[in-house]
Amino acid sequence: MVILMSSISPQILKKRKRHVLIALISIPSILLLFNLWGWSFYLQAKGFLDEELGKRLISIAAITSLQVSPELIKSIEERTIDDEQAFNFREYLATVNEENNLESVFIIDKEKNYILDAGYVHLEGEKYHCLNISDANRILDASLGKSSCSKLYRNGSQMFKTGFAPLKDASGEVIAILGVDASPEFLRALSNIQNTLIFFGIISLVLGVLYVLVLLAVINGFEAMFHAEKFASLGRLSAGMAHDIRNPLQIINTTYESLRKRYLPQDIEDEMFDYIPDEIKNLNKKINDFLSQTKDTPLKIKLNNLKVLLNHIIDRMSPDMERATIRFNNHIEPKINEFYFDAQQMEGVFQNLIRNAIEAMPDGGVITIKAYPYKGGKQFVAIEIADTGHGINKRDQKKLFEPFFTTKEHGYGLGMSIVFRIIQKHGGEIKVKSRPNQGTTFTILLPWKQEG
Template identity: 30%
Template sequence: LYRYVLTISQSHYDEQGNFLGLSGVGTDIHEKKLSEIKLIESEEKFKTLANSVLTAIFIIQDDILQWINPETAHILEYSEEEIIGKPFYYFVHPDDVEAARLRADARQRGEDIINRYEARIITKNNIVKWIDFNVATILYNGRIAILGSASDISIRKKIELELKTSEEKFYKAFYSSPIPMTINTFRDGVYREVNEAACQTFGYVPEESIGRSIFELNIFADKEELQNYIHTLRTNEKVKDFHVTFKTKNGLLKDCIINSDVFVSSGETFVISSIIDITQLKRSAQIIYEQYKELQKINNDLIKTKEELTLRNIQLFEEKERFNRVLESINDAVIVTDRSAVILLVNNATCNLLNKEYDELIGKDIISILDLDCKQPVNFTFNTIIEILQQKSISNECILHVGNVSYNIELYVLPLKDQMNSITGTIVVLRDITQKKIIEEHIARTSKLESVGLLAAGIAHDFNNILTSIVGNLSLIKTRMNASSELYQHINDAEKASFKAKELTQQLLTFAKGGAPVKKVTSLSAMLKDIVTFVLRGSGIESKFIIDDNLYNVEVDEGQISQVIQNIVINAREAMNDHGLLKVYALNVNEDDPIKAIIGNDKYIRISIEDNGPGIQNENIEKIFDPYYTTKPHGTGLGLTVVYSIIKQHGGYIFVDSQPGKGTCFDIYLKATEKKVETIDENGNEISFIGKGRVLVLEDDENIQFILRTMLEELGYEVDISCDGDEAYKKYLVAKESDQHYSFAIMDLTIPGKKGGKDTITQIRKFDNEFKVIVSSGYSNDPVMSNYKDYGFNGILPKPYRFEELKQIIAAISN
């Protein structure tokens, strides 16, 4: 055992200085010493703890910072030596200093004051931070002091500000929106917010609706619709394009579309809804609405594209500092000028192209250096460049003359900008495309037809899908109208115009490659007169028609044969220079016609188009059907190639007879048919029957799904729709195995990214040749459409189609 003792002693000596001994007293200080040790250990523990936490801890006495932990220095971005001994308000934001000092003085006086508050500080790097302070009064070295902790809440403050700004924007958009919008509680449907548009639509002022529920206002006219709406909302937490009938304050009924989403705010669940009044447009607005949504998607895509272009421009600016490093690696000639078109920098490719040394170019005006003949004149004055480059960069094709040598070049002029986005000069790029031009001309001539074909097929398919929805809706409307009404005639005219557009898509396909013909029985008499009259309209050419009264019918693709006649008549018009006489014959081939030696006893008709123009030179006759052969300055050389291709695909013959100075005659022979021309009753009453059973539909376009379902249900069928061939095939198998067979199926030929009708019918035909399947497509040039039986289909339904055409093909396969 031990004890702490405080001793005081004194030495004693004799007169000679000899040590005699010690005398002293001792005091027991054991308890006091242990207390001092514990206090020191406690202080060390406090400092160890304070130094290890990520919260700033500090002691202030007489406004002076006496002690801090490392996190305090980290938040203030000062060293400990720079902080200790300074007044605490030295680090406080000027706007918060007065309040901070008043609180500190009051606390040191012992007054009751809040311990927790938020304030701003300024760091050594002049950064403003929001801090959450928590302080208390303590004794430090025997005197009153302030012990505080602090946490950086700058990020939280920023989030709170952004949230507040976001809410302000939301409510500004909500109240200013021209679309009626409401916010209700999710639990009981009480209105919390309504905008002006909603008040105008339903006739209530805000005070009459806010605080009351949808049940109290009784705005849902149909209770079943209300229950379905609530069920859908609670199941999916959203409602999309829900058709509902609302009742206004005055009792008026309005057909509307409501879209609702569930969201949580301040711990409470709400429903925000937007409402579209479609009372006047309910029957026709579906098509317009879907097209509007498609335009919205296109607009978003354009905005996205614009944002991507903006980002690329920013990236281009960031690459400016590295420009000199990569300049010499560029094979194109690059010239950098100032705002006065004086050359500042060139690369080696420029020197090689212009055959000049580097020093011969630097400091020279670019106009004096470049000898250019361009498709579009180029002026290198700064004002002209600024006007153009503010909107877009300059590009041009030019001939560059260097001495006695000429080069085909692509010229690009790009803006050179400073950090303020002001144009300070230009970057001129000269790309030698002499060899490229030679190669491109060769490639263009060999690939042009294929490119046009792909483009035309895509346009025709998409256009035909749109037309299917339009024509289908129009034909359905006609079935519900009195044929003698004036509106019926307008609908009828719109339907006919839509089918004119269908003919346009077929002409696109025909121009491209002819396409596989989709044949039907046709009489060419009226077609010939219409096409010739149309092409010659506005010219001084007289037309004369010689047509057999009992002209045989033919089985042809009307759109393709129209293109044949049109191409030949256009050539005749251009050859006759808009004056002269054009004779058009349409005759049944008799026994005296020389063609009989080729066709034998089969019946044919002959179409002859005879002009009195300058004729074709003998040496050119053999070339007129060759691709790209033309004698016109701006001709493509494709017109007669397409004509020849179409006639061959129809199993026909074409001959040309021409004498220079007298004119040209084209003779076309097409095989006749004894089949009757099918006609469609415009009133839609030609076929009347009631369908029975279920129909399997494979179609991915929502508009066509809607109109086809409506048509089939109108006929009495139940409709089962699939968007994917695999799904359709599974449904077919399930129905077959459960002995609940489908009556027939209608399948879209192709489904982008998925299995279409062509592959699905192949699966079915492996074990079932009796199931009736109709193929439908906007790709009217697909071989399947012209030879559908070879692929296992029982009928075709080319898009677009009328209601009556659908009934006809169903009746045909049913019989």
């Protein structure tokens, strides 16, 4: 007897799937850890910069405020300051601004109106707009006599931070507030780090998703290759077995003919002799049936009408359903009509599933067939074949599409493996959903190709 084994054993397939699953988990985990480390570094750097920059701005604001006399503030507000004094004061603030790499130095009153802006951006009397609640709180602190600094915050594409110091009169009462803005150029490096992390986070997410999709495709490819090779091996095994069985059958038939000629005239019938060729024919028929089931016939993809095919099968199997007191429901959406598939092989698929549904309901029940566009983001047609029979337990569901697996007392156990193979060759999928005593639903997904 000829025995041919698949080069991919279930153990090898399981091992490969395990390796792929390890990679599936490990690579995204590494990407996630890398991104978490990057954000952790960024947050630590941001916290350190916020604290150190805050100290620096408070120090600059406090030192600068010591050079601003109450009389100078009063003369500016009352507009009694002479031009030379005003020019020298602005030059001093501009020097502070330049030497400390600041964005601006300004003075506001306690009502948040500009008294002076060294950068000539804001006019006297213009309202100071707090960009952040932290700004408002720190101005309140300064109006109460305490130097303080806003938190580092983002507004639009830039980051900002401002230090405030009170300006007091001789009695110690706060009469104005001096503010210093950190330069956006100084903060741009931190902003660039954040933008870079966001960019790499998005890239990592996209790569991670693509990586998962590729590995899932690899796993599905392993399974498809395993089933295809197993089915091909089954075909070779069947052909070898048929050859090994037919040879002795031919010898038996030849011996029968010789014995009949020698011991029995041609015009005389003998039940004992005639029994031999009948059984040889019966055995040859079983061999041919078995070979036809294990033969991997190439697809003949043509434009076919699914609705017409299903209705034809249903009409042909209606007598069987009536005898079993089975009702039938048919819900095929009008838009599901013609597309490309092998009608002959798919007819075998539908017949097999409907036949199984009938056998699962010996006391009657309902078979429902639905066909509709699949809403899973792919151009697929979904065909559901559901029954209200005894159902399939989870353990049997795992082995349902394996060759020679059957729970019936008759048959070879090849029907569902052939169904799986035909759908797989179409580039489709088959799913089963079942619970004991609650019926079974098979969902077939076929590519919805409406053009050749």
